[in-house]
Amino acid sequence: MSPRTEYENQLQQVHDELLLIGSMVEKAIKRSIESLRTRDVELAQRIVDEDDEIDDRYLALEELCIDIIARQQPMASDLRALITGMQVGSELERMGDYAEGIAKISIRMGDEPPLKPLIDIPRMADISIGMLRDSLTALNERDAALARRVWHTDDEVDQLNDQVYRELLTYMFEDPRNIQRATWLTWVSHNLERIGDRATNIAERVIYLTTGQTPAPDERWPDVGDPTPQDPTTPTNGSTSP
């Protein structure tokens, strides 16, 4: 038996709680896009209501981490795990807020007819959710290589966000009556882009957890190619439908 059973249990509790909050956030993001696509206002309202539980669980997690630090004086990988736990918890809580934000847009849109079929926004959502899932898997398995891959996937989300933004601008220019609905969709796109950013933050925390070093913001990892920067004025190929 470990000489610090209670301590071990508390560390495990932090870990389990993070994964639970992560799964709640993943579900909220998925359902927020679902509510947008199917125009399900009731579902959107449930997402808004359920965000309180994510917030409460995050605050409880933070209190638990502070309590462990104060009472158990963790060191080395335990200390890194607790600091990471608090930071990842904060990232997840904000991701939950973004899902709630999308749900609120869904509610605002109400019965307004859709601007056009949603294609790129669900793609962004799928990639962002994949990033979240991979970052949590990397956390669970302390897999720095997987965490690094998450970081690079964020470029795809950023490019889609740019694409969606340009596309929606053209809708606004074409007909000012589109401005309200196009603006809502740019907010949705922005929220998904921020979710991707938060997932990369989690990935960075995992790299710190496993290696003890925080990667520099502009660092690029040699095992993944650096995507060619895109000229924002150049039209892109493929689907640009939001």
Added chain:
Amino acid sequence: MINLRIDAQTTDAVATPSQNGQTDAILMTRSLNFWYGSAYVLEDVNCDVRPREVTAIIGPSGCGKSTFLRCFNRMNELIPTARLEGSVVFRNRDIYDRSVDPVEVRRQVGMVFQKPNPFPKSIYDNVAYGPRVNGYKGDMDEVVETSLKRAALWDEVKDDLKKSGLALSGGQQQRLCIARALAVQPDVLLMDEPCSALDPIATTRIEDLIRELREQLTIIIVTHNMQQAARISDRTAFFTVAESGAGVLVEFNDTQKLFTTPTDPRTEAYITGRFG
């Protein structure tokens, strides 16, 4: 009777120069092995202590921390059956060389012990003791005042220097012992769990003092309190007990690195409380 058998090597053979041909260590051990009779206490310890830094030594009971500390000023040779092999180099000279006077080593490498041990004399005489023994002929009042100030005790005792050192509180007694050690102007101060008999407030005073003294001299401190090592030291050495039963140096690293990202899994296991 001193049974210390010395296998001293010449300094040139043991010093490991850096790229510019100089070593920046003030104290070094090379292939240091130590026995009490048949008990093997330290196994092949190689360690460089940098000047004007606080070096903490941590590790489980029986790993040879205090023995290692005492190797730096030949205190171990006061113990019968003690035997040392290898070398301990202070300022590029092996202190176990036959030509070296251990009294002179101890003047330059002072020591503070676990329990405050003032002499049953006045505060003044406690501090003046070392300089007198060393034949100091200068202004003793100045030495006493300077030493007590450096030990952050002057303000508390300046009006009562004739009072017995034993009449002071535990924390004050320990600072008096530090002042006594400082009075002979050592380059290095060895501290063997100097706060283990003190309350948290007195401990804080000593820790503050260690931080201040670090500007002027090199400090090596053995402590069981890992938080204390983390708080006050620049570098930390982790010792453990090897299969041979002797203490081995597992990891010697920057304190920040050792307590957040230790290199050796044995260090990780110890400082997270999963071993020892």
